[in-house]
Amino acid sequence: MALGLGFIELSDEVREKETQHFDERVLLALRTPGHPEQPLGPVWVAEAARDVTSLGSVSVLTLVVFAVSGFLVLVRRWRTLVLVVGSTVGGAGVNSLLKSVFARPRPSVVPHLTWVLTESFPSGHAMLSAIVYLTLGALLAQLVERRWLKAYLVGVALSLTLLIGVTRVYLGVHYPTDVLGGWMAGLGWALLSALVARAARRRSPGLREESRGETAPS
Template sequence: MSCAALAFCFVRIADEMVEGETRAFDERILLALRDPADLKRPIGPAWLETAMVDLTGLGGVPTLTLITALVVIYLLVARRFGNAALVALSISGGAILTSVLKIGFARPRPEVVDHLVAVQSLSFPSGHAMASAVVYLTLGALLARTERRRAVRGYIFAVAGFLTLLIGVTRVFLGVHYPTDVLAGWTLGAAWALLCWLVARWLRPRDNETEQPA
C-alpha cells in the first residue's frame, strides 16, 4: 500500500470521526472489552490486564525515545550518517505531527469506560499507535535493508508490524483510546514510515560512500 493510499485512509477515518459517524462503532468495541456487570473491569483473567499495562509501555515516549537514541548512536558510530539523520528526523517529525494533529482535532478521551492507565493528552490520533508505527516500521525497514535473504526480511517486517498492532490493541483494551484513534494512528504512522523507507533507499548509495574502514 502506497503512502498516498495510507494517507487517504487516515483522511477518511478523520472525516468520519469529525462527523460523528464512528461513535457507535467506537463505543461498541470499548464496551465489548469490559465486564457488562462492572465496566471498570476488562474482560478476561486478571493477568491479562497486567500484561496489557506492561505491553502498552512499548509504545510510550520513554521506551521509544531510548530505542531511537540507541539506534542513532549506533549509526553514528558505524559512520552511517545519512541513516542516523533519517532515523532522528523521521521519528522526531512523526512526534511533532502527532502533537499537531491531536491539538487540531481536539478529540477528548473515551468516557464510556474507565481508563486503566493514566492519560493526559487528547485522543485523536493515538500517539502510541502512530509513534510505534513510525519507530518500529522505520527501524524494521532500515534493518531489513541489511539482509539479503527474503525470509529474514519478512521476519523483521513481521515483528515490526506485530509490535505496532499489539501496542494499538492495548490502548483500546485499556480504555484510553477509541478504535478509530488507533486506526488513524496506524495508517498515518505507516504512511510516514513508508515515506522514510523510500528516502532511505534513495540515501543508500550516499550513505555507503560515507562509510570508512576502521
C-alpha cells in the same frame, strides 16, 4: 496515496461523530457486563496489556531511538542516522499537530486502566510505534540478504505495532478509530520516510555505501 485518503475519510467520520456509537460499543464489549471498570479476561491480562502498551510510550520509543542512534554513531553511518532521527522526530511533530487539530476527548464510557495526558485522535502510541518500529525494521532488513530474514524483521515490527494499538483499546484509553487512524498515519509517514531515503540513496554515493555496509572503518 491510499493511506492518506483513508486517513482523511476516517478523520472526517470521527470529526462528525459518525463512528462514536461503534467506538463505544467496542470498548464496552471489552469490559465485564455491569462492571465497566473490569476488563474481560484474567487479572494478569490487564497487567500484561500495560507492559505491552509501554513499548509504544514516548519514553520507551525515545530510548529505542537513542540506542539505535548510538549504534549508528559508533559505526559512523551518519547519513542513516539523519534519516532515522528525522523520520522519528518529524513523525512525533506530525502526531502532536494532528492531536491538537482534532482535539478529540479521551473515551469516557469506560474507566481508563492506565494514565493518559493528551488528546485521543490519532493514537500517539499507535502512530509513533508504527513510525519507529517499521522504520527500524526496514533499516535492519537492509542489512541481511535472505528474504525470510527480511520478512521476519518486518513481521516483528508489524506485530509490535499491532499489539501496542490493540492494548490501547483494551485499556480503554483510545477508541478503535483512534488506533486505526494512528496506524494509518504512522504507516504513511514510515512509507514516506522510506521513499525519501530511497531518493537520498540514489543521489548520495555515501548513503548507498552505508546501506550496503561499506563504510570505511575508523
